[in-house]
Amino acid sequence: MKRERMYGMMAEFDSATALVEAARRTHQAGYKKIDAYSPFPIEGLAEEIGFHHDEVPLVVLIGGIIGGCTGYLMQYWMSAVDYPLNIGGKPPHSWPAFIVITFEMTILFAGISAVFGMLALNGLPMPYHPVFNVPRFALASKDRFFLIVFSSDPKFDPAGTFDFLQGLEPRSISEVPS
Amino acid sequence: MDEQYKTTVDAQAPVIEPGYTFGTVTEKISAIVLTRPASNGWFMGFGVAFMLTMMLLYAIGYLFLKGVGIWGVTIPVGWGFAIVNFVWWIGIGHAGTLISAILLLLRQSWRNSINRFAEAMTLFAVACAGIFPAIHVGRPWLAYWLFPYPSTMGVWPQFRSPLIWDVFAVSTYATISALFWFIGLIPDMATLRDRATHPIARIAYGMLSMGWRGSARHWHRYETAYLLLAGLATPLVLSVHTVVSFDFAVGIVPGWHTTIFPPYFVAGAIYSGFAMVLMLAIPIRKIYGLEDFITELHLQNAAKVMLATGLIVAYGYGIEAFMGWYSGDRYDAFTLWNRLHGPYAIPYWSLLICNIFIPQVLWIRKLRSSPVALFLVSGVILVGMWLERFIIVVVSLHRDFLTSSWGMYYPTRWDWMTYIGTIGMFLAAIFLFVRLLPMISIFEMRTLLPEAEVKGE
Numbered sequence: 313m314k315r316e317r318m319y320g321m322m323a324e325f326d327s328a329t330a331l332v333e334a335a336r337r338t339h340q341a342g343y344k345k346i347d348a349y350s351p352f353p354i355e356g357l358a359e360e361i362g363f364h365h366d367e368v369p370l371v372v373l374i375g376g377i378i379g380g381c382t383g384y385l386m387q388y389w390m391s392a393v394d395y396p397l398n399i400g401g402k403p404p405h406s407w408p409a410f411i412v413i414t415f416e417m418t419i420l421f422a423g424i425s426a427v428f429g430m431l432a433l434n435g436l437p438m439p440y441h442p443v444f445n446v447p448r449f450a451l452a453s454k455d456r457f458f459l460i461v462f463s464s465d466p467k468f469d470p471a472g473t474f475d476f477l478q479g480l481e482p483r484s485i486s487e488v489p490s
Numbered sequence: 491m492d493e494q495y496k497t498t499v500d501a502q503a504p505v506i507e508p509g510y511t512f513g514t515v516t517e518k519i520s521a522i523v524l525t526r527p528a529s530n531g532w533f534m535g536f537g538v539a540f541m542l543t544m545m546l547l548y549a550i551g552y553l554f555l556k557g558v559g560i561w562g563v564t565i566p567v568g569w570g571f572a573i574v575n576f577v578w579w580i581g582i583g584h585a586g587t588l589i590s591a592i593l594l595l596l597r598q599s600w601r602n603s604i605n606r607f608a609e610a611m612t613l614f615a616v617a618c619a620g621i622f623p624a625i626h627v628g629r630p631w632l633a634y635w636l637f638p639y640p641s642t643m644g645v646w647p648q649f650r651s652p653l654i655w656d657v658f659a660v661s662t663y664a665t666i667s668a669l670f671w672f673i674g675l676i677p678d679m680a681t682l683r684d685r686a687t688h689p690i691a692r693i694a695y696g697m698l699s700m701g702w703r704g705s706a707r708h709w710h711r712y713e714t715a716y717l718l719l720a721g722l723a724t725p726l727v728l729s730v731h732t733v734v735s736f737d738f739a740v741g742i743v744p745g746w747h748t749t750i751f752p753p754y755f756v757a758g759a760i761y762s763g764f765a766m767v768l769m770l771a772i773p774i775r776k777i778y779g780l781e782d783f784i785t786e787l788h789l790q791n792a793a794k795v796m797l798a799t800g801l802i803v804a805y806g807y808g809i810e811a812f813m814g815w816y817s818g819d820r821y822d823a824f825t826l827w828n829r830l831h832g833p834y835a836i837p838y839w840s841l842l843i844c845n846i847f848i849p850q851v852l853w854i855r856k857l858r859s860s861p862v863a864l865f866l867v868s869g870v871i872l873v874g875m876w877l878e879r880f881i882i883v884v885v886s887l888h889r890d891f892l893t894s895s896w897g898m899y900y901p902t903r904w905d906w907m908t909y910i911g912t913i914g915m916f917l918a919a920i921f922l923f924v925r926l927l928p929m930i931s932i933f934e935m936r937t938l939l940p941e942a943e944v945k946g947e
Contacts, residue, residue, distance in 0.1 A: 329945045335706075348706040351512060351681070352936040354944060358710035368714040372722075390638060390646035399650055412655040412733060419726045420662040423719055427669045430715035434708045437700035444703070450684040452704050453677070455512035 319442040319490035320462040321473050322449070323482035328354050331457035334480040335360040338459060341476060345465035349443070349458040371429035372422050379421025383414040446486045460488065503790065503859075505600045506938050507782035515783075515935050519928050520685050522778055528925060531777070536921040542914020549907040550625055558628055560904045567887045567899035572626035574879045575909050577734055578762070579619035579916075580660065581755070581875065583667070584727055585763020586612025590670060591723035594716075600791060602934035603783045607774070607923070608767050609671040614919040615766070616664045618912040623656075625908075652736035659733040666726055670719050673712070676702050677933040731759045738882060744821040745829075745886030748813060754806030761799040761845075762875035764792050765868035770920060772865045774929065783930055786859050793858040796871065800849045803878075807846070821891055833898065834885045837877050844874025 325331045328350060335348045339362055346361050391397070392404035402409070431437070443449050443460065452458050459482075461473050470487075477485050510518075553560060563570040586608040593601040624633045636657045638647050647654045679699035686692045702708070735755035738746040768789065775784040814826035829838045848870050857863040889896045923929065936942055 328942060332944050349704045350706065350709065351516075351704060352677075352933045352942060353709040353713050354706070354942075356944070357706040361706055363707045363710060366710055366714050368711050369718065372715075372718050376722075386638065387649045391649050395644060395646055397645075397648070399648060402650055406650055409650040412652075412729070412736075413649060413658045415729060416655075416658040416662045416726075419722050419729075420665060423662075423666045423669055423722050423726075426715045426718045426722070427673050430673070430711045431700065433711050434705075436702065436708075437697075439696060439701045441701060441703055449703075453681040453684045453702075454516045 317490060318463045318470065319445075319488040320460045321468075321470070321477060322443065322446055322458055322460045322486045322488050323477040323480060324448060324451075324484045324486070325457040325459065325480075325482055328357075328457060330481075331459060332357055332360060334459050334482070337480060338461065338476070342467050343461050343465050343473075343476075345462040345468075347460050347462070349449075349452045349460070351453055351455060351457075367433055368426065368430055371433070372426045375425025375429070376418050376422030380414055380418035382421070383417025384410055386417075387413055442488050442490050445489050448484065448486060456483075463490075503786035505785065505787055506603065506935065507785065510782070510939060511941065512936050512939065515939065516681060516685075516932055518780075519783075519930050519932050519935070520682055522924070523682060523926065523928055524686055524691070532921065532925065536918060539914045539918035539921055542911055543918050545907055546911025546915055549904050549911055550621075553625060553904065553908075554630065558626070560902060562899055562901040562905055564897070564899075566890065566895050566897045567884055569626075569883050569887060570899055571901050571905040571909055572622040573737075574876065574883050575912065576619050576622035576626075577755075577879045577883075578876050579615045579622075579912065580663075580734060581731060581759030581879075582763045582766045582872075583612040583615035583619065583663075584731060584756070584759035585767050586610070586615075587663075587667060587670075587723050587727040588760055588763065589767070590674070591720040591727065594720045595724060599938055600787055602938055603785075603930050604767065604771060604788055605934070606671075606674065606927075606931045607770065607920075607929045609667065609674065610920070610923045610927075610929070611763075611766060611770060612667050613664075613671055614916050614923075615763075616660070616667060617919070618916050620660065620664065621912060622908075652733065652740045655733045656737055659730045663726060663730045666719070666723055670723060673716060673719070674931060674934075675927065676700055677704065677712075678928045678931060680704065681932050682928065728756055731755045738886075743886050743890055744819070745810075745825040745882065748810065750806055750809045750813075754803060754809075757799045757802035757806065758875055758878060761796055761803055762872055764796045764799070765871040765875070768792050768796075768864050768868040769872065772861045772868075774924065776861070778924070778929075780930065783935065789861060789864055790858050793852045793864055793867075796849060796868075797852045800845065800852075800871070804846045807842070824889070825886060828889055829881065829885055832885070832889065834881065834888075838881055838885070841874055841877040841881055844870045845878060848874075 323334065325334060331348055331350060332354060335346070335357060338346055339360060344362060348357055348361055350357065387410040388405060391406070391410075396404040398404075443458075448456070449458065459477075459480075461468055461477070467473075474485060561570055561572070563572070586605075589601050589608040590605040590612075594605075624630055627633050627636075635641075636647065636654065647657075676699055679695050680702035683692060683695040683699050686695055732752040732755065735751035739748060739751040741747060771784055771788070771792075775781050811826055814822045817823075829835070849867055851857050851863070852867060857867075884899045888899055
């Protein structure tokens, strides 16, 4: 068990309840660099492992504002500045007619920001990750729940962490090679 | 058994039949894609749909060679089948977004078993819809003029026209629908990646899953993004058919120039969309044995939505007729008379029968829970909604203000080939979809199971 060759220590659980409980106890025990994996979203699990700042809403807000401004200014500039055309006697800057496209552009930019912002903040796409080296981890997308303590955690020590995880009564414990 | 899972006679049908676990749900849905061999029926169905798609390409190819003169469109009816079919298809797409976004916001968890293929339906319907305006412009190789790009001519699109609003609305709708569908697929792609045995399948699903590993942090951001996207898609879907209705309502043609159009178009869109959802769901659940996931509850709820939106549509027809009389405008009054007694009276009366009278059978509980009856009623509604668009487009245009400019519209065989061809293309895409992607969202189904609940300490 050489510490620098190891990415972390992973425990496997049978149920969402067990994983949430284990995550809470691990975090309370002072382990900060941990992560939990589940086959479906579990409410409150992210908070248990110390994740509190979700930046996705901010990204979407900024995207929406940029989209709306782009939409309106584009129409204003094209219709009133660059090439004003008299159509049916309407003023070049006929703002009520510009609302629809402004709205659509707001939605478009905000939606694109939501998807690509989420992926970027999650560091995806990432086809390879050390956790995939654990054969049993394939079940994380089916019906098993995993908790990992990363070796970069200051409290991490192979034997001690193993004993700690053992105390959580997991189904199995695996080392994650890096 | 949990409260919501009891199956006594009086209780509502369950969202998912009891007895499933995370493992069996995963197994059952992913097996359709990964291990189940394609049946002869699938090959036959796909073959027919594929041939119809080829017919579409032939009809479009000939159109490009000859021009729109091969269609029945002429003056005064310059908007024929192309616009009728465009509105029909885009309306069908609306149910997918309603199910995936609006019902998500309303916490209707029964949507979890039908949202995936309803979204696929949306995407394919929008693809079919998008063909029509592009080939209708006369010189389709210049269709990109619709977009504001810096051209050497120095001119820009006319932003005061609803037609250009429509370009933005529909292209935004197509983009957002595709993104929504895609992010919904990511966790399920990871499931297929981990379960596929064929190396090509592993690589393909692995790439599509973006390396998803189900981390709690990722799920948190994922759910936020999904919820926000649903919140954005909800006003978007309402705006799309509103803008489509502006294409008509902003014009001064009698029969078009009315403020009831936006809500009545949106209701009609959802009406026809749910009919298409049922026409797809009923055979699919039967063939792939998914009655446990798409239960009677889903069929009943869809039937209720159809009943409600159908009544809104009926109200729309009523108000149109009322305004024809109440406005005192002789042209509006004539439009009403012309619908009821003019040369297109048969389509109009058929429309009333298909959209208003026959769907009233859905009040009967027994029929709401009969898949065969629902399938037939849905087919009738789809025909009715197509006729509605035909009436709006053709009958309004063919006799407007001046008797000297009246005329008739007769679709040609090219019109029919193009229309039926898009149905083939739509079905071909559905056939491929059910074989290549999980047609029910696996991870959202897991959240419906009783074991997904986190019990307090």
